[in-house]
Structures are given as C-alpha cells and as structure tokens.
C-alpha cells in the first residue's frame with residue numbers, strides 16, 4: 346500500500362503521530378518549518394532532525410510533491426501548470442499575478458468533474474477521482490518551489506482560489522482538510538480572506554459550510570432564471586435557484602462579509618434587461634458581489650461574447666440597482682471563466698502560451 350502523503354497531515358495529526366512514536370511534540374514545529382517556511386521537502390536535508398526520526402517519517406509518509414510536467418506563460422504574466430500526481434493523473438493549476446506583487450494560485454480539487462456544466466471541458470470528462478488534501482496542498486508547494494527555483498527565492502503565493510478542475514464541495518472532506526492547512530499558521534499560513542472556495546451550488550454541502558474555516562465563498566450562478574441556469578448547469582435541476590439561495594442565506598457571513606456570484610455573460614442569452622431585473626430581485630444587495638465574466642468565444646461554441654458597450658451597460662444596471670459588480674477582463678483571468686475550462690482553453694488558445 347502507498348504511504349500517505351505527508352502534505353495531507355494537519356499539524357495536530359503530526360504531533361499525535363510523533364507522540365505515539367515516543368517523540369517530543371515540539372519536533373512537529375521543527376518539521377513544519379522545514380516544509381512550510383524553508384520549502385525543503387527532503388527529510389534527509391533536515392539538519393536538526395535525528396536520523397531515527399527521519400527514517401520513521403520516510404517509512405510512514407510520502408514526501409514527494411506532484412510533478413510539474415508542463416508550464417506555459419501568458420503575455421499578462423499568468424502561468425499555467427500541468428501537474429502530475431503519483432498515479433500519473435494530471436490536473437491544471439494556474440498562477441495569476443495581481444496588484445502589489447500578489448500572486449493567486451487557482452487549484453484543482455478533482456481529476457475531472459461530475460457536475461457536467463455544458464460550457465465546460467472538464468464537465469465532459471466525468472469524474473475520474475477526488476484529489477487528496479495533500480495533492481491540493483502539493484499543487485501550492487510544487488508551484489512555490491518552481492517559482493523560487495526559476496524566478497527568485499523571494500517568490501511567494503499569497504492567495505488561493507478553488508476554481509481549477511472539479512467541484513470542490515463534491516470532495517468536501519479533502520478540500521476541508523486542505524483549506525485548514527492553507528489557513529493554519531504552522532502550515533501555509535494564508536489569511537482566511539485570501540482563500541476562496543468556488544462552488545457550482547451543491548446545496549447539501551453548502552449547508553455544511555459552517556464546518557469550514559471562514560474563507561471566501563464564490564457561487565457559479567451564471568443565470569437568474571431557472572430555465573437558463575438548467576441549460577448551462579444541469580445541477581440546477583436538482584438544486585434550483587430557490588434552494589440554492591435558501592442554502593446561501595444560512596452561510597455564517599461574519600467573516601465572509603459577502604458572497605461573490607460568478608456570472609458568465611453571454612450575448613442575447615443572459616445579458617438582457619430582464620436578467621438584470623431577475624438578478625436584482627434574487628440577490629440580497631448588501632452581502633452580494635457579482636463578478637461578470639464575458640464569454641470567451643471559440644470556433645465551435647454556440648454562444649457569443651457581448652459587445653464592450655453591452656458588458657458595461659449590464660454592469661452599470663446592476664450597480665445602479667445596488668450590487669457591487671466587477672468585470673473580469675484580462676486574458677489570463679478569462680481562462681478561469683469557469684472552473685474546468687482550463688484544458689480546453691489551453692488547446693483552443695495555444696497562442697496565449699509560450
């Protein structure tokens with residue numbers, strides 16, 4: 346049987362493992378510093394750890410990071426990685442530069458996806474398997490190592506969004522453990538406000554979100570009418586807008602401040618005056634923010650991208666109605682229009698990448 350991944354282990358579980366093997370609990374802090382502060386992933390190089398303990402750790406855990414098998418750099422600085430797990434299954438991970446030297450990592454949570462959104466390439470693959478918590482954390486560590494080795498030792502990732510392949514809440518327990526490791530100060534130590542879970546709207550799991558660290562929540566809404574949303578996202582048949590908004594109201598908002606709604610804007614389809622009215626009626630104004638994602642056309646797509654004036658009109662209507670609205674514009678970010686569009690965009694938009 347394969348050894349468990351070390352990067353799935355919480356600081357608390359590491360401590361218990363050490364104590365149950367006759368080791369002092371404080372050694373956990375030294376080990377975590379090697380991994381999460383010094384980015385040294387080979388226990389053989391940990392100078393303040395005894396040989397016996399290194400052997401014990403290596404016998405019990407797998408310290409290998411996922412392998413970066415390909416990477417490409419976009420003109421705007423976005424870098425895309427194809428990352429292979431130990432069973433050789435691959436997922437995509439994207440690093441997006443932002444203001445003030447910040448860098449966001451968009452991680453995948455599953456190989457494939459069971460949700461089947463009609464605009465999404467990953468949706469056509471079906472679900473192959475869930476990623477383990479350590480494979481999600483491993484994406485962060487592998488990209489950090491890549492950046493430090495290839496760009497400079499000061500390179501750091503500051504934010505994480507779960508908008509890569511997969512529906513994060515379908516892989517609830519592993520994503521929860523990964524999120525806890527992300528915000529734990531002894532592990533990745535990210536601020537809760539710099540981690541975002543994005544969901545297509547799995548209502549039963551949304552109801553369990555109070556179990557999660559209070560990170561940001563984004564909902565892939567894409568339509569304010571049930572018939573349109575069902576066409577785009579078959580999950581709407583099981584969990585329609587009433588049930589979805591009912592569950593969202595239960596999310597404790599103290600730390601979240603607001604919920605972000607992702608809205609793929611498609612010409613003459615969901616960009617009409619009646620869509621504005623429906624959105625304004627649907628969403629609670631003070632605690633909602635809408636992120637408009639103008640559709641990215643590709644040769645065989647049935648949908649069209651709205652004109653710039655139409656996009657701006659739609660945004661202004663929502664803002665006039667009292668909802669903070671942003672437009673996702675840059676090319677590198679466009680590929681994140683939907684979780685799971687990454688692979689198809691890579692194929693369709695090869696010119697974007699080196």
Ligand code: SF4
Nearest residue numbers: 458462465468684685
């Ligand atoms: S958009 Fe996200 S939830 Fe929908 S099929 Fe693609 S990966 Fe799954």
